[in-house]
Structure formats: structure tokens, C-alpha cells
Amino acid sequence: MDAVNKVINEDLQKERDKCKFNVAELTAFLDGGDKFTQKRREKENRVFSIQGLRDAVPDEYMSHKERYENAVRKAVIMHQTLGTLEDKTLTEYETARLALRATTSSAIFKENSPLMLHYSMFANVIEGQGDEKQREYWLKKINNMEIIGTYAQTELGHGTFIRGLETTAEYDPKTEEFVLNSPKLTAYKWWPGGLAHTANHCVVMAHTYSQGKSCGIQPFMVQIRDLETNMPMKGVKLGEIGAKLGFNTVNNGFLGFENHRIPRDRMLMKNSQILKDGTFISSPNSKLTYGTMVYIRVSILGTMANTLGRAVTIATRYAAVRRQSQPKPNEPEPQILDYVTQQHKLFIGIASSHAYYISCFWLWTLYHRVTKELAVGNMDNLAELHALACCLKATTSADAAVLVERCRLACGGHGYMLSSNLPQIYANVTAANTYEGENTVMLLQTARALVKAGMQVAQGQKVSPSMAYLADQSKMAKWDSSVDGIVKGFQKVAAGKVAACLASLQRHTNNGQSAEDAWNLTSVQLVAASEAHARVILLSVFKSEMDVQTLTLSGETRTVLFQLVQLYTIYWALEKVGDLLLPTTTTTYSVSICDTAMRCDGWMDETSLFEKSTIQTSARTGIAGLVLSGLVYDSAVYPELVHQSLTSWPLQ
Ligand SMILES: CCCCCCCC(=O)SCCNC(=O)CCNC(=O)[C@H](O)C(C)(C)COP(=O)(O)OP(=O)(O)OC[C@H]1O[C@@H](n2cnc3c(N)ncnc32)[C@H](O)[C@@H]1OP(=O)(O)O
Numbered sequence: 001m002d003a004v005n006k007v008i009n010e011d012l013q014k015e016r017d018k019c020k021f022n023v024a025e026l027t028a029f030l031d032g033g034d035k036f037t038q039k040r041r042e043k044e045n046r047v048f049s050i051q052g053l054r055d056a057v058p059d060e061y062m063s064h065k066e067r068y069e070n071a072v073r074k075a076v077i078m079h080q081t082l083g084t085l086e087d088k089t090l091t092e093y094e095t096a097r098l099a100l101r102a103t104t105s106s107a108i109f110k111e112n113s114p115l116m117l118h119y120s121m122f123a124n125v126i127e128g129q130g131d132e133k134q135r136e137y138w139l140k141k142i143n144n145m146e147i148i149g150t151y152a153q154t155e156l157g158h159g160t161f162i163r164g165l166e167t168t169a170e171y172d173p174k175t176e177e178f179v180l181n182s183p184k185l186t187a188y189k190w191w192p193g194g195l196a197h198t199a200n201h202c203v204v205m206a207h208t209y210s211q212g213k214s215c216g217i218q219p220f221m222v223q224i225r226d227l228e229t230n231m232p233m234k235g236v237k238l239g240e241i242g243a244k245l246g247f248n249t250v251n252n253g254f255l256g257f258e259n260h261r262i263p264r265d266r267m268l269m270k271n272s273q274i275l276k277d278g279t280f281i282s283s284p285n286s287k288l289t290y291g292t293m294v295y296i297r298v299s300i301l302g303t304m305a306n307t308l309g310r311a312v313t314i315a316t317r318y319a320a321v322r323r324q325s326q327p328k329p330n331e332p333e334p335q336i337l338d339y340v341t342q343q344h345k346l347f348i349g350i351a352s353s354h355a356y357y358i359s360c361f362w363l364w365t366l367y368h369r370v371t372k373e374l375a376v377g378n379m380d381n382l383a384e385l386h387a388l389a390c391c392l393k394a395t396t397s398a399d400a401a402v403l404v405e406r407c408r409l410a411c412g413g414h415g416y417m418l419s420s421n422l423p424q425i426y427a428n429v430t431a432a433n434t435y436e437g438e439n440t441v442m443l444l445q446t447a448r449a450l451v452k453a454g455m456q457v458a459q460g461q462k463v464s465p466s467m468a469y470l471a472d473q474s475k476m477a478k479w480d481s482s483v484d485g486i487v488k489g490f491q492k493v494a495a496g497k498v499a500a501c502l503a504s505l506q507r508h509t510n511n512g513q514s515a516e517d518a519w520n521l522t523s524v525q526l527v528a529a530s531e532a533h534a535r536v537i538l539l540s541v542f543k544s545e546m547d548v549q550t551l552t553l554s555g556e557t558r559t560v561l562f563q564l565v566q567l568y569t570i571y572w573a574l575e576k577v578g579d580l581l582l583p584t585t586t587t588t589y590s591v592s593i594c595d596t597a598m599r600c601d602g603w604m605d606e607t608s609l610f611e612k613s614t615i616q617t618s619a620r621t622g623i624a625g626l627v628l629s630g631l632v633y634d635s636a637v638y639p640e641l642v643h644q645s646l647t648s649w650p651l652q
């Protein structure tokens with residue numbers, strides 16, 4: 001065994017020794033400072049040192065029931081441990097960032113914790129939808145685990161269409177109670193995490209009626225299990241929805257009501273109220289009820305960063321130690337990391353994970369600002385936050401699923417083993433394409449805002465900051481292959497797509513189609529316009545945040561971070577070269593793009609953008625430990641790719 005370990009460590013150590021910049025500095029940069037790296041490591045070391053958190057047998061050899069019971073056992077230990085580590089001096093943002101960066105939960109729960117929804121949505125929805133008294137009463141119970149909860153919105157018949165939810169809550173002024181019912185099977189809540197056996201309370205989103213009138217979808221705090229016996233309350237039916245691709249320890253369940261009565265004060269009344277006599281006071285904006293989903297969508301960017309980071313750490317480390325084939329006779333088999341195809345598979349995953357972290361922290365800052373504004377009734381920036389959260393959640397989760405699968409493939413047969421953990425990581429990441437707003441639906445939400453902004457631009461009106469580029473009428477006289485130049489190219493592409501969507505909508509309505517049918521007929525282009533907008537945001541935020549945030553870093557660390565920005569930008573320029581080449585309504589540079597392909601080659605050689613160096617990975621899982629000593633793309637690669645792809649396109 002020693003001989004095998006020695007060979008593996010030797011290669012890995014060789015890669016580590018090539019590191020040319022300060023590993024601790026980059027780690028602290030991603031954590032938000034040395035103080036947070038130390039806190040994160042304390043938390044991780046504490047958790048990883050607990051023997052009780054290790055599985056007696058790998059959980060892939062347990063039954064569905066054993067796996068859940070084992071997860072509950074670990075969740076209790078984790079809560080007791082983390083409870084002692086909680087740092088009340090941290091702001092909400094700092095706590096969230098630390099939670100996001102720590103790899104504890106993902107290392108202990110391969111398929112997530114049964115308490116996942118309790119921590120992620122249950123507390124947040126009370127915070128966001130409860131009035132002061134309700135927050136005061138419930139948050140204490142939630143934080144000290146007197147009650148365990150989940151967020152019950154999706155039903156068997158409806159997940160996307162919230163206004164179509166069929167669970168009803170009818171107000172009875174005689175008893176000052178709401179009567180909850182699931183009138184049809186499709187009205188049964190279906191999916192909420194922890195709902196099957198773990199949660200004893202949940203926030204139920206129900207179609208509310210009072211004085212014979214609809215009051216829309218409102219949130220209710222409902223006790224579903226007896227706190228002593230853990231049996232379902234009267235008029236409540238509960239159960240497990242069964243085995244899934246992943247998330248098999250999240251205990252997703254179903255919930256049906258039959259004349260289940262709850263007191264009036266269980267309606268969460270921060271935004272809307274129903275008075276004792278049944279008078280309904282509606283929210284200043286009905287979408288405030290959707291606030292928790294915006295919060296989770298923002299956090300999903302960080303979850304994608306962390307999840308992709310773990311997968312690309314495993315695959316890169318494997319690529320450093322796996323030796324295969326003999327391209328040069330009489331030479332030892334090379335590390336597969338030396339194959340450029342292997343680098344092309346993996347390094348975009350490292351760059352993307354960093355880009356998602358940076359975008360998440362950027363969007364979180366906007367989320368906290370808008371939340372403060374909402375608290376004083378200012379809703380000016382809610383639409384912009386919603387549009388950004390939708391398209392960035394959709395784009396990062398879609399990309400992350402592709403890149404995690406690519407990490408699995410890059411490990412050959414060993415990537416297909418459950419012991420590699422790559423299949424479980426894939427099962428987790430691909431779920432994010434569906435939950436918290438199915439990706440197509442989310443992109444179409446952002447498209448609504450883009451179409452609206454496109455019309456405002458046409459009328460000379462101001463638009464939100466993230467869409468201001470739509471108003472830029474300047475022409476790109478020639479292709480600029482710098483990062484800023486490529487970002488500008490993507491802005492032109494997105495603007496062109498939005499303009500083309502507006503033209504399509506107009507054409508369909510001119511032909512007598514209804515607005516809804518015109519929208520549906522244009523929806524494929526609308527999704528593409530929304531994704532193009534997301535690319536503009538991801539690329540520009542990664543660059544602009546690096547410009548600002550890296551000023552205090554040492555030269556080598558700055559260099560490698562900017563190489564990640566360049567790699568990420570050029571990768572997507574190549575992926576979307578078709579869009580960049582096609583002359584959109586607002587772009588003239590496409591004609592010149594190809595005749596600069598040679599210069600583009602030269603550009604790559606001149607800037608020696610990708611020096612020959614290697615990946616450095618540290619002992620920790622998770623992107624925090626994954627550090628780069630430089631990008632390995634040899635300059636011979638990219639010009640080839642760029643030249644080939646750019647010259648093969650028909651010029652206009
Ligand atoms: C750690 C994580 C674990 C994760 C576990 C997973 C948990 C879950 O999955 S919980 C359930 C998640 N479910 C969802 O996300 C459902 C997705 N569906 C929706 O959000 C809505 O049905 C949606 C937005 C698609 C449509 O809503 P609907 O009420 O029909 O509004 P719609 O008519 O499309 O739009 C009306 C206006 O509201 C705006 N709007 C919609 N949602 C929001 C919002 N959240 N915030 C602000 N504005 C909004 C729209 O932008 C639109 O504005 P405008 O008229 O100016 O264009």
C-alpha cells in the first residue's frame with residue numbers, strides 16, 4: 001500500500017510544488033479575509049474530528065430508510081456541534097458567506113441534510129413574511145430547534161404556477177380560524193424537504209379566501225405533527241414521495257389537509273393581513289410573498305460555486321495523479337493533466353466556480369440593499385433583483401451541471417464509481433436546474449424585464465443599471481479581443497437578441513396573434529436573450545469585481561485571478577462565437593472579426609496568456625482549497641481554436 005500511496009502523493013506534491021503564488025492569500029480572498037478563513041477552518045476541523053459523523057458503511061450500501069435515519073443521526077450531532085460554533089458577532093451577510101464557503105454539510109451529507117429546508121427556507125420565510133410579533137415568537141423556537149420546519153409551496157399539480165396552487169385556506173370569522181383543505185389530489189403539497197417525517201411545522205402557501213372572495217396566495221405557519229408523539233395532527237396526511245436521482249436524505253414528502261383548522265394569527269401577516277372580521281388588507285406588492293424564493297435563488301449561485309468547486313477539485317486532483325498512455329516512446333506514461341484536452345475539460349470549471357462565488361457575493365450585496373429598501377416601502381429595485389436572480393440562478397445551475405458531469409467524464413471509469421462522489425455531486429447540482437424555479441421559467445421571467453427595458457430604451461427612457469448597456473448605440477468598429485472587448489461583444493449580442501425578440505413579438509401581433517401567443521411563439525428566442533444577458537452579467541461582474549477586489553493582493557495572486565477571468569471570458573467567446581460573429585441589428589464588428597483572427601493568435605502569443613504551469617490543489621475539499629499556480633492552456637491551443645472557429649464561419 002505504501003508504494004501506491006507514495007506514487008500518488010509524489011505527483012500531487014510535484015504539482016503543489018509548482019505553485020507560484022500565495023495559497024493562503026487566495027483562500028482568504030475567497031473567504032472574505034483571514035479572520036473568516038480561520039473561522040471556517042475551525043468549523044470544518046471541529047466537524048471533521050467527530051467520529052460519530054463518519055458512516056459505519058458507505059451510505060450507498062444502505063437502504064433508503066437506513067440512509068435517512070443515518071442522516072438524521074448526523075444532523076443532530078451537526079446541530080449540536082455547530083450550535084456551539086455560532087458567532088453572533090457576524091453580520092447576516094458574513095454568516096451566510098461563511099456557511100456558503102464551509103464544506104461541512106456537503107462532506108457529511110452526500111445527499112444533503114434532512115434539516116436543509118429548516119435552515120435554508122423555513123427561518124427565512126418567517127423573517128420575510130412574519131409580522132414583528134410573529135417573528136419574535138417563531139424565530140426563537142426555530143433557531144433553538146424547538147420546532148423543525150420546511151417550506152410547503154409546490155403541489156402535485158403545480159410547481160411553477162404559484163397562482164394556480166389549489167390548497168385552500170378559508171377564513172371563518174365565527175371562530176377566527178382558517179380552515180385548510182386539499183380539495184383534490186393535485187392540491188397535495190408534493191416535494192417539500194423534510195416534510196415526510198422530519199418537520200413538525202411548515203409554512204404552507206395556500207389560496208386564501210375571506211368573505212367569499214379570493215385573497216390570492218398567502219403564507220401560513222402550520223403545525224403538522226404532535227411535538228410529543230410526532231404523529232400527524234388531526235386533518236393532516238403526510239408521507240414520503242419516494243426515491244429520487246439525489247436528495248435522498250432530504251426526506252421530501254407530501255402533505256394533504258382535510259378541514260384542518262388553525263388560528264387566525266397563523267397567517268404570516270407582514271405583507272397582507274386578514275382582520276378578525278375577515279377584512280382582507282392586501283400587500284403593497286403581491287410579489288413580496290415570493291421573497292424567500294429570491295433569497296434562495298441568490299444563494300444558489302454560491303451553492304453552484306461550492307458544488308462545482310468540489311467536483312473540479314476531485315477531478316483535477318485525479319488528473320494530477322492518474323498516468324495513462326505513452327504518446328512518446330520510451331518515456332513514462334504522462335499525467336493525464338498534461339493532455340490539453342484534459343485541461344480544456346477541467347479548467348473552465350475552476351474559472352466558473354470562482355466566477356459564481358464573485359457573482360453570488362455581488363448579488364447578495366444587492367439583495368441586502370433591496371431588502372432594506374423594501375423594509376421602508378421602497379420597491380424601486382425589486383424588479384431588477386428578481387430579473388438578475390432568475391437568469392443568474394438558471395445560467396449558473398445549468399452550466400454547473402454540465403461542468404460537474406464533465407468532471408465525472410474526465411475521470412474515466414473511476415468517475416463513474418459512487419466512491420468518487422462525482423455522481424452524487426452531479427445529482428445534487430442538476431436538481432438546482434429544477435428547484436427554486438425551473439430554469440426555463442426563470443429565464444422567461446428575466447426576458448419579461450428585458451423586453452420591457454428594450455421598449456423603454458426605444459422610447460428614450462432610463463433602464464435599470466444591469467440593463468443600461470441596451471441603450472448603448474455605439475458601434476464596435478473592430479473586434480477587440482481583450483476581456484472588456486469581449487464583454488462589449490456579449491453586450492451587443494444580448495442587445496441584438498432583445499431587439500430581435502421585440503421585432504418577433506411585433507411581427508406576430510401584427511399578424512393577428514394575441515400577446516400571449518406572440519410571447520409563446522417567440523419564447524425560444526426570449527430564453528436565448530435572457531441567457532445572453534446572464535452572460536453579460538457573469539462576465540462583466542467577474543472582471544469588474546476582480547479589478548476592485550484584488551488591489552491589495554500580491555502580484556502573483558492577482559495574475560492568476562485575472563488569468564481565470566481571461567480563461568472564463570475567452571471560453572464563453574468560443575462557446576458563443578456563432579452569436580459574436582452574426583451581425584446583430586446593432587453590431588458591425590462581425591465582418592472584421594475574422595480578419596483579426598491571426599492578430600488574435602498573435603495576441604495570445606504576445607500576452608503569453610497561458611503560461612505552462614500546473615494546477616495546485618490543497619488537502620481540503622471544496623474550492624477554498626483549490627488554488628491555481630497559473631493556467632495551463634498552452635498558447636498554441638487557443639489561437640488554433642479561435643482561428644479554426646472564426647474562419648470557418650460564413651462571413652456576412
Ligand atoms: C438550499 C436550497 C434548497 C432548495 C429546495 C428547493 C425549494 C423550492 O423549490 S421552493 C419552491 C420554488 N418554486 C418556485 O420557484 C416557483 C416558480 N414560479 C414563480 O416564481 C412564479 O410562479 C412566476 C414568477 C414564474 C410567475 O409568477 P406570477 O405570479 O404568475 O407572475 P407573472 O405574471 O409571471 O409576473 C407578474 C409580475 O411579477 C413579477 N414577479 C414575479 N415573481 C417575482 C418575485 N419573486 N419578485 C419580484 N417580482 C416578481 C414579474 O417580474 C412580473 O413583473 P412585470 O409584470 O413587471 O413583468
Ligand SMILES: Cc1cc2nc3c(=O)[nH]c(=O)nc-3n(C[C@H](O)[C@H](O)[C@H](O)COP(=O)(O)OP(=O)(O)OC[C@H]3O[C@@H](n4cnc5c(N)ncnc54)[C@H](O)[C@@H]3O)c2cc1C
Nearest residue numbers: 151152153154158159160191192193431435436437438440
Ligand atoms: C430536489 C428538489 C427539491 C425540492 N424542494 C422543494 C421544497 O422544499 N419546497 C417546495 O415547495 N418545492 C420544492 N421542490 C419543487 C420545485 O420547486 C418544483 O419542482 C419546481 O418549481 C418546478 O415545478 P414543477 O415540478 O411543477 O415543474 P413544471 O412547472 O411542471 O415544469 C415542467 C416543464 O414545463 C415547463 N414550463 C412550465 N411552465 C412554463 C411556462 N410558463 N413557460 C414555459 N415553460 C413552462 C418547464 O420549463 C419544464 O420544462 C423541489 C424540487 C426538487 C427537484
